[in-house]
Amino acid sequence: MKDVPSPLSDTALVPARVVRAELGGISDMTLWRWLHRPDLEFPEPVLISRRRYWRRQDLETWKRSRFAPRARQKQQGEP
Template identity: 45%
Template sequence: MQTHLARAAASVDTRAAIPEPFADDALVTQPQLKRLTGDVSDMTIWRWRRAGIIPEPTSIRGRNYWRAGDVRELLARLAGGAQ
């Protein structure tokens, strides 16, 4: 799991990740989250959820969504080398 985190941290561009005009309550889809964290797999997202690295998503009609504010915090942690 650390390998995926290291790879994701190296590829995160926090300036281009989520534009600031988006409210913290805006929703980010799982494909967007995967792309923002370095094109990780669905299984990696699942493992990160299970390990508590990322929060549980909100599920709407069977699709997973995360709050933009939570994703910004995750990207900042990854870029800072935390976890």
């Protein structure tokens, strides 16, 4: 099955394999660890027939919250 990028809509569901690829090709074990680390605040999946899916909006919100502060620091000339 060919991996097709998910549409950027609020209701789009993204399967675990696509989530892992979008986050730099992380392993399933890394994804599991992130889900079990409360300090990371990684979004909870939706389970459908024992398969994990994430809401596109939740993933995008999490990425902005995790990566935005560093981008702002670099723009302001901070280390």
